[in-house]
Amino acid sequence: MTVFLIFFLAALVMVPAQQQIGSSGFFAGVLAEVSWYGVDAPAFGTGLVIGGGDGISIGGRLLYAWESNGLNILELGVFIRSYTEGKDAVDGLFFQVNAGLVVVDGKHPSLPADKGSFTTGVDVGWRFLIGEFGAGRTWYIDPVIRVGYPYMFATGLSAGLRF
Numbered sequence: 001m002t003v004f005l006i007f008f009l010a011a012l013v014m015v016p017a018q019q020q021i022g023s024s025g026f027f028a029g030v031l032a033e034v035s036w037y038g039v040d041a042p043a044f045g046t047g048l049v050i051g052g053g054d055g056i057s058i059g060g061r062l063l064y065a066w067e068s069n070g071l072n073i074l075e076l077g078v079f080i081r082s083y084t085e086g087k088d089a090v091d092g093l094f095f096q097v098n099a100g101l102v103v104v105d106g107k108h109p110s111l112p113a114d115k116g117s118f119t120t121g122v123d124v125g126w127r128f129l130i131g132e133f134g135a136g137r138t139w140y141i142d143p144v145i146r147v148g149y150p151y152m153f154a155t156g157l158s159a160g161l162r163f
Contacts, residue, residue, distance in 0.1 A: 026052040029160015036152045055087035071106035096123035121148020
């Protein structure tokens, strides 16, 4: 419950902050990911993503993942995203920098810390706008490849609405 409260409060801070970086363009969605935290098996995860801004966006993500050997991972992070098409871009190729906290629990954690650590990484992805959904809302999908720490690399897909 505490993690969801922190995630919600971070969202409240990001909405006014994104007004300084870009125009409206608030987006929210769900994500699915396969990441390599350990050496034994990939971790499969799901979570939430929120953010805002055109051209340069900021946001947050919450991911819960698990490995078949009993390893459980909870990531809570923020990101800054830049689209390559310029300051008014809302789709296309983007690069993203991530930072946050990760808690790992299970039989064979592969982190230097016993339970938690920081997480950092870089994403490369592409936002596809796939259709209108009422007054100014647009569906999107974001396939992403990311590399970082403490995971080695990950592939994921998020889908949601851009307001």
